[in-house]
Amino acid sequence: TRTPVNVTVTGAAGQIGYALLFRIASGHLLGADVPVKLRLLEIPQAVKAAEGTAMELDDCAFPLLRGIEITDDAEVAFDGTNVALLVGARPRAKGMERGDLLEANGGIFKPQGKAINDRAADDVRVLVVGNPANTNALIAQAAAPDVPAERFTAMTRLDHNRAISQLAKKTGSAVSDIRKLTIWGNHSATQYPDIFHAEVAGKNAAETVSDEQWLADEFIPTVAKRGAAIIDARGASSAASAANAALDHVFTWVNGTPEGDWTSMGIPSDGSYGVPEGLISSFPVTCAGGAYEIVQGLEINDFSRGRIDSSVKELSEERDAVRGLGLL
Ligand code: NDP
Numbered sequence: 075t076r077t078p079v080n081v082t083v084t085g086a087a088g089q090i091g092y093a094l095l096f097r098i099a100s101g102h103l104l105g106a107d108v109p110v111k112l113r114l115l116e117i118p119q120a121v122k123a124a125e126g127t128a129m130e131l132d133d134c135a136f137p138l139l140r141g142i143e144i145t146d147d148a149e150v151a152f153d154g155t156n157v158a159l160l161v162g163a164r165p166r167a168k169g170m171e172r173g174d175l176l177e178a179n180g181g182i183f184k185p186q187g188k189a190i191n192d193r194a195a196d197d198v199r200v201l202v203v204g205n206p207a208n209t210n211a212l213i214a215q216a217a218a219p220d221v222p223a224e225r226f227t228a229m230t231r232l233d234h235n236r237a238i239s240q241l242a243k244k245t246g247s248a249v250s251d252i253r254k255l256t257i258w259g260n261h262s263a264t265q266y267p268d269i270f271h272a273e274v275a276g277k278n279a280a281e282t283v284s285d286e287q288w289l290a291d292e293f294i295p296t297v298a299k300r301g302a303a304i305i306d307a308r309g310a311s312s313a314a315s316a317a318n319a320a321l322d323h324v325f326t327w328v329n330g331t332p333e334g335d336w337t338s339m340g341i342p343s344d345g346s347y348g349v350p351e352g353l354i355s356s357f358p359v360t361c362a363g364g365a366y367e368i369v370q371g372l373e374i375n376d377f378s379r380g381r382i383d384s385s386v387k388e389l390s391e392e393r394d395a396v397r398g399l400g401l402l
Contacts (some may be wrong), residue, residue, distance in 0.1 A: 086160020163204025
């Protein structure tokens, strides 16, 4: 029998947390044969709600779930953790400037990064979901100098999955026929979903679609603004699909990408594709043996170059802003 993997979820009592925890406990994060222990971190006011979710988790009698601990103390939540899903974040309130938002989130992600540094297991892997995810991940990573930087990642898998689905619809193909899609840059409205290297049933996607107007005026904005469209339709944000993407992100990181395909992850740049080193930006990556690698050697055309650059510029500005606030 395997030793359980310690999984910490922050913001566990929130909407995404509610969609996430049951699937972690049923084996969708790491695999159907991997037992897990859950640690739920919440702010004091939300601990009671997290306890309610834990009661429901108990009531599912999940065979893989080997324990649940609930706390408002990051040092406890990250003690010995192997997988940390940082979901809780400060939402943008009406009239809040970006600087205020970054500062409020710095107050969350800096101490969490430090607690991960001091307490987590040596193999810890961190996924930041809470927005602004890329820069929150950067803040946490900077506060954890003893953890290899590449263990801090930000989620662009939801954007990736959304783009696959839109492309499948447009081409009348199955989602399983789409390969090698890439999200570049920031998980924000500036993100760039790239189909120039993607394949539809083995054929180049951009050539198959052959419609630059659809690409620029429909596909890219639909993917980038999907979150707002869902809020508009449901009256609530996209919690289940975000949770699903978080599971996909970690599952792929740990278990690998299929042969002949890649995925998208927000990861510390090594300078590839002109993205300044250290920025947490989304890249095409392959995963194997629990590690990821940036797909190298892709030709970047002018259309793509401009869009990657403008998203990366936004990331640089966010980094400058949090540096100015003393968060790095
Ligand atoms: P959600 O669970 O809906 O969202 C949590 C975070 O995920 C937000 O920052 C949200 O960003 C982000 N997110 C990323 N992708 C998506 C997506 N596709 N759709 C929706 N959200 C996305 O928020 P709730 O308010 O329901 O819950 C947050 C919980 O976090 C609360 O229970 C709160 O108490 C807790 N919290 C915990 C902290 C801690 O553990 N220290 C600190 C702060 C909060 P966006 O705002 O841009 O939608």
